[in-house]
Amino acid sequence: MLEIRDLTHSYDEHVALREVTLRIEAKSLVSIVGPSGCGKSTLLRCVAGLQAPTSGEVLLDGEPITGVPGDLAVVFQDYSRSLYPWLTARDNVALPLRRRGLDKATRRQKAMEALEEVGLIDTAGKYPWQLSGGMQQRVAIARALAFHPKLLLMDEPFGSVDAQTREDLEDLLLQIRASSDMTILFVTHDIDESVYVGDRVVVLGGPPGHVAADLPVILPGPREQIATRELPEFVALRAEVGRLVRGRLVERR
Template sequence: MLTIDALTHSYPGGHTAVDDLSLAVEAGELVTVVGPSGCGKSTLLRCIAGLQRPTGGRVLLNGDEIRDVPDSLAMVFQSYGRSLLPWLSVRDNVALVLRHRYGSRRERRAAALEALAEVGLADAAAKHPGQLSGGMQQRVAIARALAYGPKLLLMDEPFGSVDAQTREDLEDLLLALRARTPVTVVLVTHDIDESVYLGDRVVVLTGAPGRVLAELPVGLPADRDQIKTRQDPEFVRLRAEVGRLVREK
């Protein structure tokens, strides 16, 4: 579904963030991308999203080269506080992105409420983002992304700014939502445990400039559990393996 072909991106000034990176993602897959900080993970996502034109290589979505932001793509940013609009209610934050999907405001709002209910925030619809906790705000951002009905969902360290307990809740929320909707996910994280816990496949990048160091299929059952999965020998083996690779220079 998504093919990244020899992607290279250098910023003006000479810093090369991503160098000759190739990767293929199948439809319905959840691929986690992990690597040392500064390895160009965000640049990679921005190039996939069409927010940034790479200086070299191509990104293909269903065979078409991405030149602008594709219609069937949604993204969840790390800084939910900066991505949500503080002047709109939570419901209207979600409804705003549905303008192309539904004709009337009533339909948009109904769809927004439905999406908020999916992430357990039906009661908070009338509140403004500033009145919610960080974890709840990120739930809103996830509801917004899913309501948009994307084929491909990009997540840039989505759970990096919340506390550990909230993080686990959000991880399980993502897995539950994904089981219900056929969506392909590329999730960037710097957390090794998270990359294994969430992924069908873990892609490890090298340090800057980023390129693919290893791709590890995750041989864990689809139904994952914060306690049991983390004790599974396969999980323990994989996280040690990924940890070793990330530290490798």
């Protein structure tokens, strides 16, 4: 569904990414993790069509991405900047649906359905500044759900909330992944999180950013915050990812 071929990107003389190649299957959730400065966000911007790679290409359903795809949504880390403070939660969610050519009544209906899916139906008439950080990020996620993209990009979306809210949002993401047909590319700096939510964990090394490992996540479901993290398989995989992020190669058994 998504293919990244020999992608290299440079900022003047600084090489951020070098020859990154990945294939992402439809309806999968792939975590991308790596040390600071390895090009995770740059990779996401190239996939989103927000910047053109210096060389290589990104293909969505076999077609090269040369601009922002129509069936794409992005959830950013900084929810305070991604929501319009003068719009209610419902209207923030409904706004991108204009691109779908839907009338106002349909946009509002779909916005309410998306807010209900993330547990915020009672806050539809409130403004972002009246909501907690975790609730604001749920609104941002609801906006992506209402748009119903083929590809959802998430750039460290839970990095600015407290630990308990983060766990709640991780579980919400797993519910969304189970109930939708979206393909999700999830960038995080949290090693445990990358394993907990992902079907695969792609570890970027660098700089310059390159694929250091591409590891399948084989854990029994449904996943649960305490029980899953206690599993020997989880502990072993998060340790392996941790060593790779720190630049220590691991021999898989």
